[in-house]
Amino acid sequence: MHSSKTAPGRSASFLASTALTSILFALSPQPATAQQTASPEIKLPPVVVTAPQPRPKTAPRTRTATGARPVTPATEALPAETPPTAAGDPVVYSATGVATPARETTSSVTVINRQQLEQQQLRSVPGALSTVPGLNVVQTGSPGGTTSIFLRGTNANHTKFIIDGIEVSDPSLNARVFDLGQMLTGSVERIEVLRGPQSGLYGADAIGGVISVITKKGEGPPTWSFTTEGGSFSTFNQRASFGGSTANYNYQFNVDHFHAGSVPVTPLELLPPGQARINDYYDNKTYSTKLGATVNDYLTLNYVAHYTDAKLRATNDKCDPITFVCVPAPLQTEQVVHKFFTRGEAVVDPLNGRFVSYFGVNWVDNWNRVADPFGFSGPLVISRGDRIRFDYRGDLKLAPNALLMVGASDETESFRQGALNKSSNLRGQFVELQTDYQRTFFLVANGRIDDDEFFGSHATYRIAPAVIVPWTDTKFRASYGTGFKVPTLAQKFQDFPPTFFANPNLQPESSTGYDIGFEQPLWDTRALVGATWYNNDLTNLIDFAGNTNINIGHALTEGLEAFAAVNVTDRIKLRGDYTYTRAIDSDTGLELLRRPKHKWSLQALWNPIDPLTLTATLVHVGEWIDVSRDGFTRGLHAPGYTVVNVAANYQVNPNLKTFARIDNLFNEHYQNPTGFLRPGIGVYGGITYMGGVPRLPDFLTGG
Numbered sequence: 001m002h003s004s005k006t007a008p009g010r011s012a013s014f015l016a017s018t019a020l021t022s023i024l025f026a027l028s029p030q031p032a033t034a035q036q037t038a039s040p041e042i043k044l045p046p047v048v049v050t051a052p053q054p055r056p057k058t059a060p061r062t063r064t065a066t067g068a069r070p071v072t073p074a075t076e077a078l079p080a081e082t083p084p085t086a087a088g089d090p091v092v093y094s095a096t097g098v099a100t101p102a103r104e105t106t107s108s109v110t111v112i113n114r115q116q117l118e119q120q121q122l123r124s125v126p127g128a129l130s131t132v133p134g135l136n137v138v139q140t141g142s143p144g145g146t147t148s149i150f151l152r153g154t155n156a157n158h159t160k161f162i163i164d165g166i167e168v169s170d171p172s173l174n175a176r177v178f179d180l181g182q183m184l185t186g187s188v189e190r191i192e193v194l195r196g197p198q199s200g201l202y203g204a205d206a207i208g209g210v211i212s213v214i215t216k217k218g219e220g221p222p223t224w225s226f227t228t229e230g231g232s233f234s235t236f237n238q239r240a241s242f243g244g245s246t247a248n249y250n251y252q253f254n255v256d257h258f259h260a261g262s263v264p265v266t267p268l269e270l271l272p273p274g275q276a277r278i279n280d281y282y283d284n285k286t287y288s289t290k291l292g293a294t295v296n297d298y299l300t301l302n303y304v305a306h307y308t309d310a311k312l313r314a315t316n317d318k319c320d321p322i323t324f325v326c327v328p329a330p331l332q333t334e335q336v337v338h339k340f341f342t343r344g345e346a347v348v349d350p351l352n353g354r355f356v357s358y359f360g361v362n363w364v365d366n367w368n369r370v371a372d373p374f375g376f377s378g379p380l381v382i383s384r385g386d387r388i389r390f391d392y393r394g395d396l397k398l399a400p401n402a403l404l405m406v407g408a409s410d411e412t413e414s415f416r417q418g419a420l421n422k423s424s425n426l427r428g429q430f431v432e433l434q435t436d437y438q439r440t441f442f443l444v445a446n447g448r449i450d451d452d453e454f455f456g457s458h459a460t461y462r463i464a465p466a467v468i469v470p471w472t473d474t475k476f477r478a479s480y481g482t483g484f485k486v487p488t489l490a491q492k493f494q495d496f497p498p499t500f501f502a503n504p505n506l507q508p509e510s511s512t513g514y515d516i517g518f519e520q521p522l523w524d525t526r527a528l529v530g531a532t533w534y535n536n537d538l539t540n541l542i543d544f545a546g547n548t549n550i551n552i553g554h555a556l557t558e559g560l561e562a563f564a565a566v567n568v569t570d571r572i573k574l575r576g577d578y579t580y581t582r583a584i585d586s587d588t589g590l591e592l593l594r595r596p597k598h599k600w601s602l603q604a605l606w607n608p609i610d611p612l613t614l615t616a617t618l619v620h621v622g623e624w625i626d627v628s629r630d631g632f633t634r635g636l637h638a639p640g641y642t643v644v645n646v647a648a649n650y651q652v653n654p655n656l657k658t659f660a661r662i663d664n665l666f667n668e669h670y671q672n673p674t675g676f677l678r679p680g681i682g683v684y685g686g687i688t689y690m691g692g693v694p695r696l697p698d699f700l701t702g703g
Contacts, residue, residue: 108194111192112132135579136149139678140676148594171413172417187288198483234259238255299348305340311337387414458486465477477518487549517531528566602617654690
């Protein structure tokens with residue numbers, strides 16, 4: 001077992017040695033064709049270059065990973081596998097770390113772009129993910145409530161969440177997850193949901209898959225926009241943005257405010273006699289920026305930052321210490337959250353695109369304050385989780401159809417709460433090869449070794465081939481990969497005597513998984529259908545037992561994801577998704593919690609006249625096994641539910657847009673999870689105004 005600490009300065013030397021090896025290899029002659037890509041550590045849109053040209057001496061090129069933008073793909077009206085058109089293919093980044101046409105992607109991935117977020121008026125990431133196949137979203141009541149995602153039947157902490165290349169999980173949380181209930185969509189450009197074990201490229205935590213969020217980048221003349229809306233549950237939201245670009249700079253600034261002042265969450269039947277329900281209150285202010293500067297033909301600098309300041313007042317439980325009978329508390333709990341994520345990056349391209357290097361540093365700071373008069377951990381708990389990460393990646397073009405990537409990372413995370421102050425170090429190195437044969441056979445293979453301070457080395461890998469049948473354009477694809485997750489600092493060290501104790505002897509969780517599927521374009525590519533069967537075998541799962549956490553045996557998750565998307569006409573587009581999930585404890589045969597067997601959704605878009613866009617979304621989630629609100633009663637059968645949302649957008653003129661929507665149109669009453677009501681029917685409306693800026697100061701324009 002490896003337990004030595006990383007010495008000061010070791011991160012820099014470790015990454016520098018990896019970079020030097022790659023650069024020396026790159027100096028050998030290579031074919032004069034390359035595609036600029038974004039680092040998989042950063043997961044951001046690249047500039048796509050079909051073939052390198054001689055360097056212009058008068059106008060330096062913009063080389064970006066953090067802020068770059070690809071060739072504009074075809075307009076997508078509905079998520080993910082919408083049919084490609086003559087205007088070009090949609091592209092995918094997360095599956096390989098480089099811009100890959102969706103047609104050539106060998107992995108199962110869903111893409112939600114900015115156009116879809118605006119058309120359906122999706123204000124938070126949990127809402128945006130509700131229709132994604134293979135994924136179940138669970139949120140405790142109101143906006144801002146704790147949100148968990150179960151991807152392909154794996155645990156809520158088995159999906160890695162990345163924002164602009166920054167891994168944003170909170171080291172201070174027991175499960176070391178990112179609570180995406182705190183994330184708004186005002187600055188989001190696209191969301192990619194990559195399914196299946198991905199530790200070969202992404203390292204620890206990517207057992208079920210990866211969710212990658214890419215935010216807006218400034219482009220073109222300076223513009224600004226402002227949105228305001230109001231509606232049910234004392235909702236009053238605002239968004240503002242300003243951005244643009246010049247020959248050498250790009251800049252984007254965003255402010256997003258979400259306010260829901262009165263959301264009924266606690267079921268009335270759970271309240272003690274005579275106790276009134278207190279509605280939840282949530283307020284979120286999120287600020288973000290993305291900046292880029294081309295220093296010269298060979299060097300580009302990029303910077304991104306996100307800061308969230310959120311407050312949630314909610315009703316927790318009050319439990320009798322002797323009988324352990326719990327009821328909703330008469331006083332609310334107040335949770336204050338501060339989240340700060342930032343990344344700086346240098347992109348070095350000395351060989352005209354044949355070998356591009358990305359050097360980056362990330363910092364994540366999570367500060368949480370919970371004031372709960374009846375809290376299990378005391379009336380006031382303040383915790384902080386930090387992570388600093390150094391990473392390097394080199395992209396080497398071996399041939400016009402082959403790209404080799406190598407990379408390394410060194411990260412240290414820490415957890416502080418009261419007198420407890422713990423940290424751990426994790427270093428990793430990876431290699432990936434992406435190639436194709438005559439644009440009909442595609443292969444992606446990667447491998448990674450991670451070295452954890454407490455658990456030593458762990459090797460993971462993934463191989464994903466795909467073939468496109470020339471005569472029918474049928475794509476068959478498959479993948480096989482492994483994943484792992486180390487126990488969290490809280491699970492190893494945080495005690496709550498006399499009722500709970502940490503377990504320093506926990507071992508890492510691991511998995512192997514495969515999937516196989518097909519996609520078939522129809523009706524002259526106006527329609528696309530497909531299906532994927534998947535299977536995951538998980539070992540050493542960490543679960544609660546008595547007064548501590550332990551490793552249990554095996555769990556099995558398997559299922560089917562199927563979809564059909566069609567452009568009925570140029571103005572009418574439809575999409576349907578269906579997911580079947582079987583998730584069981586292999587040792588007992590019991591179903592795992594909060595994994596519904598059946599889920600299906602329908603989405604429709606109608607553009608009756610040019611200025612008007614109408615959308616409708618139906619999501620049905622079947623019954624599942626759950627626990628009671630207090631967590632003491634397991635094996636509850638939670639009933640399924642069906643929710644319908646509709647939205648309308650009208651472009652009054654090039655600068656002004658009005659919009660309205662109805663969430664939960666038929667006022668479906670349901671709990672998800674058990675013991676927490678989800679909002680009933682809600683009606684909202686507002687306006688967006690966009691404008692330009694006549695002129696910027698000379699220091700911004702380069703004049």
